[in-house]
Every structure is written in C-alpha cells, then in structure tokens.
Amino acid sequence: MTKYLISFPASAMDISEEDMPAVGEAARAAIREAKDAGVYVFGGGINEDVAPRMVAADGAVTNETYPQTREFNGGFCVLELPSREAAVQWAAKIAKACRCSQELREFGYDPES
Template sequence: MTRYLVAIHRAHDYDPSTEDEAMGREISALNVEMVEAGVRAFVGGLQPTSRAKSLRLGPGGQVLVTDGPYLETKEYVGGFWVLETAGLDEALEWGRRAAIACKAHVEVRPFH
C-alpha cells in the first residue's frame, strides 16, 4: 500500500460559512466510505491562513516567527486526507470524489 496526500485547496478569501448542510453530509459520507474501504489513515481540516504562523531560518541560525502563511498565494490547503491505497489510480478516484464532495480543487500526491 502506498500513502497519498489528498489536499483540498481553497481560495485565500474562502468563507467556510458558505458551506451548506448538504456539503457537510457529502463530506461525512465520503469519510465513512474511506473508513469502510480501509484507506483513510488520517484526515484534518485546517483553520484559515490568518491563524497560521510561519517559521523561517534567519541569519546566524536564528528562527524567525511571523504571522500568516509561509507563502503568499491565491489558494491554500484548507484540509486533507492521508490515504493508504493500492496505487495512484485508486488514490485519484478518492481525490475525484473529494473534489465533488468539497466542491474544490484537489491535489493528490504520493509520500516518499
């Protein structure tokens, strides 16, 4: 079994209050199906980037802590699954279903 990250990407100004009950039910049903299929290793939703802290290695080995995300982008990872699947095709199928349930762009990437 190979582990894959299935990451949900959201616009930087995404408002989670726009998610309706139907979307919540779709995501919950997908989580149940992943557990029943034995592929879900971990799942997590993330707070908005305004809650992030970034750590950067500065001069002399000092670590600098700043508010906000590490990268300034138009999209950010809003949540993710770590799946254990037989291969890429299966991971992509779960990613397709995640894109539908979350109504968002999804990235599927294998772990080393």
C-alpha cells in the first residue's frame, strides 16, 4: 500500500474562535476513524512556537529555513491506503472536518522503509 500526506497550512483555516472547539473535535473524530480503519500512520500539527533550524551536512545549525518552506505550518497526517482514490476520499473527510481544503501528496516507494 502507498502512504499519502494530507496537509493544510494554518492560514487555510479561517475559523472563528467559537467554532474552533467543534472543528477540533471533528478533526479528531476523522483521525479516530482513520485509526479504527487501520490506515493511520501518524500526524500532528507544526509547533509554530518553535522556530525551524537549518542543519547542514557538517552539523552546523543556523536560524533559517528554505525560502519556499517559510510558511510550512498547520496540520498533517500520513495515511497508508490502497489507492489514490481512497486517499482523495480520506482527504475530503479531513477537509470537511477541518473546514478547509487539504493538499494530497503521495510518498515514493522505499523498499527499505
């Protein structure tokens, strides 16, 4: 089976403070459903309170990131699914729960993982 990344940037969630608890519960329910179905691998949200670091091959650490990933934040999950069609269906469930569109990406196959 193939692993899929389903994610969204924090800016995609235009949710009022009073709606946030319901959205959080709906999102957790979608993840519980994925766990119950046996397709959940892992997921979470990017901690925006901790700045990203760039780590070079020599171990040098700098307080920066790749320019194209400066806005990498929000939430994500990885699901292992039998088809892209199944991944689209799960992304739609998560989009409905989070009230925002989800980006769907497929991981490449690695025979050693």
